Amino acid sequence: MARKHSKHDPYGDSGREEEAQAPAVVCWLCGRPTGKTIVLHHPVPKSRGGRDTVPMHPICQQTLMANFTNSELQRHGMDVDGLLADPRIRKFVDWVANKDPDFTATITKKQR
Ligand SMILES: [Zn+2]
Numbered sequence: 001m002a003r004k005h006s007k008h009d010p011y012g013d014s015g016r017e018e019e020a021q022a023p024a025v026v027c028w029l030c031g032r033p034t035g036k037t038i039v040l041h042h043p044v045p046k047s048r049g050g051r052d053t054v055p056m057h058p059i060c061q062q063t064l065m066a067n068f069t070n071s072e073l074q075r076h077g078m079d080v081d082g083l084l085a086d087p088r089i090r091k092f093v094d095w096v097a098n099k100d101p102d103f104t105a106t107i108t109k110k111q112r
Helices: 058-067 070-076 080-084 087-096
Strands: 039-041 054-056
Touching (some): 039 058, 080 087
């Protein structure tokens, strides 16, 4: 079959080599590539009207949930730098930096 030279493709058909490899999904919190399990975290809690989601490691989401209330998460919203400025989160991210992407642990919520 004859293939017409199409000028309709705005992105061009060449150079799409990235299809060969899985796109790297990077965790919103710690910046490491995600592992097998990716959770879609609502930076603004769903119950507070948050609609945006970000990919995260389960352990990173658990850490946020264990250290912040919904109100605090809502206040930070998409501002991950604000969360990283918290010493508890900074410490966690530094600690988890060398762990396997699929590393999980039970993060216990502190009694308030
Ligand atoms: Zn992470």
